[in-house]
Amino acid sequence: MTDSLLGTYRRAPMELVRAEGVRLYDADGKAYLDFASGIAVNALGYNDAGVNAAIAEAAATGLIHTSNLFRTAPGEQLADKLVAASFADKVFFCNSGAEANEGAFKFARRWARNVGGPAKHEIISLRGAFHGRLFGTVAATDRPQYRNHFRPLAGGIHIHERSIDELSRVISDEQTAAVIAEPIQGEGGVRVLDAGFVRELRALTAERNVLLILDEIQCGYGRTGSFFAYEQYGITPDLLTMAKPMAGGLPMGAVLLTQRVAEAVQPGDHGTTFGGGPLVAHVANHVFDRLRDPALLAHVRREGEWLGDQLLALSARSAKVRAIRGRGFMWGVDVTDPAKDVVARALSQGLILVGAGDHTLRLLPPLVMERRDLAQGLNALEAAIG
Ligand SMILES: Cc1ncc(COP(=O)(O)O)c(C=O)c1O
Known part of the structure; x- marks a missing residue:
């Protein structure tokens, strides 16, 4: 790890070396499911042929x-x-x-x-x-x-x-x-x-x-x-x-x-x-x-609604979730723990999340993410929330 980069960021410790679809991989070969898209950038995921x-x-x-x-x-x-x-x-x-x-x-x-x-x-x-x-x-x-x-x-x-x-x-x-x-x-x-x-x-x-x-x-x-x-x-x-x-x-x-x-x-x-x-x-x-593809936009609406339903159910069964808000593939989850602690626990379980304020987690998966991967991410999210 270098000391030469200006300290404007608290970077996560692992070094990312490649990515494919909706997963990134670190230098040890560990996979991370991406619920952040490089902060709402990688809508088409990674290593997209097009x-x-x-x-x-x-x-x-x-x-x-x-x-x-x-x-x-x-x-x-x-x-x-x-x-x-x-x-x-x-x-x-x-x-x-x-x-x-x-x-x-x-x-x-x-x-x-x-x-x-x-x-x-x-x-x-x-x-x-x-x-x-x-x-x-x-x-x-x-x-x-x-x-x-x-x-x-x-x-x-x-x-x-x-x-x-x-x-x-x-x-x-x-x-x-x-x-x-x-x-x-x-x-x-x-x-x-x-x-x-x-x-x-x-x-x-x-x-x-x-x-x-x-x-x-x-x-x-x-x-x-x-x-x-x-x-x-x-x-x-x-x-x-x-x-x-x-x-x-x-x-x-x-x-x-x-x-x-x-x-x-x-x-x-x-x-x-x-x-x-x-x-x-x-x-x-x-x-x-x-x-612009109508099929992709329909996917975001349909799977986004499903994601919202799952988060609502999560908030109903977890005392550590205070509120959820969002639409499509952009959701916020208010948690009782500091968001940075939950983000760190999620990372250790192979899920990349970002925070949005001290007690809010932000979910921004690539727009191409399919339900099985969304479901895997939600399981890891629930475990990280505790
Ligand atoms: C709503 C909004 N506006 C502006 C910006 C700034 O964009 P950039 O980081 O590319 O300068 C961001 C970045 O997160 C954003 O979310």
């Missing part, structure tokens, strides 16, 4: 990277597909979730300055939110331990309660550029925003000429059983951010925008060297086609 072929095809062209100063086909094709599949008219590609949200904040402010002048710059996020760890996004992230050591944070970004009454008091046409929300808060404990709340928030922002940004970095791209999570709420946002599963494990993010916001953004307003490069975008085209 993803591997897409990487090889793209590499064979010799064009791994060109910069955004030149046109390449894969990014253009993917942008067309995303526009055709969503509310959006334009797409901006980047390399991560936080970078997508930073871009969305800038695009929102660019639009707001045009329509309302410099006073209209405020960005509002919600209690429990996680939007990333960069300077703008950490200011919109509601976790004191991620924020406190880095003050002063970026200005003009405020966190408010998930309450229409409060938001109605603080959102103003004159000062607010945008509100950002995760339809299902991930890191904040897998909190599914209530459909009524989301619809009222959409109506409130529209009425006050404020943009609504949906952060679907964790909950989008099929994870909750529809391609975009917003489809289940009967509303559309003005901007939407995504990242994690987009390119089969390669780094990629994107911002989707409506025409009126896109029109405000001019050449030079924003940029990124790697974003939407030909190799990642070629792989992302393949992943898009696979995750």
Whole structure:
């Protein structure tokens, strides 16, 4: 084990050396069933033949990277597909979730300055939110331990309660550029925003000429059983951010925008060297086609419902489970023990889980996981909860 890596993570002790399907293997040959997907990234599992072929095809062209100063086909094709599949008219590609949200904040402010002048710059996020760890996004992230050591944070970004009454008091046409929300808060404990709340928030922002940004970095791209999570709420946002599963494990993010916001953004307003490069975008085209497959989305809805039923039964028979929440292949389990202890016990039994706060476990299996593997994971989960 090296001492050379900066200590930003408490890594699990085993060294992962290969993976296949929904299992990872360590240097001793021990198998781990994956209920985390590399934190909601590996939707198609591991060593997927289609993803591997897409990487090889793209590499064979010799064009791994060109910069955004030149046109390449894969990014253009993917942008067309995303526009055709969503509310959006334009797409901006980047390399991560936080970078997508930073871009969305800038695009929102660019639009707001045009329509309302410099006073209209405020960005509002919600209690429990996680939007990333960069300077703008950490200011919109509601976790004191991620924020406190880095003050002063970026200005003009405020966190408010998930309450229409409060938001109605603080959102103003004159000062607010945008509100950002995760339809299902991930890191904040897998909190599914209530459909009524989301619809009222959409109506409130529209009425006050404020943009609504949906952060679907964790909950989008099929994870909750529809391609975009917003489809289940009967509303559309003005901007939407995504990242994690987009390119089969390669780094990629994107911002989707409506025409009126896109029109405000001019050449030079924003940029990124790697974003939407030909190799990642070629792989992302393949992943898009696979995750748009109605059969896969039906699998996530059906097996996700079964998963929810099993978790409910578990919560009924275990005094150590306080509550469960979720949808599709994204579930949170509140436990009485510290989540990190349960995660460690699960790992020793060959199950990979992640936490979401001090007492919440997060279940994010690859979207291709079959019932027998889900059932094996649930057995190991129950044993780890104790
Ligand atoms: C909802 C949400 N937004 C933003 C991010 C930040 O993404 P990244 O880690 O790729 O910067 C995450 C990451 O967990 C996330 O879950």
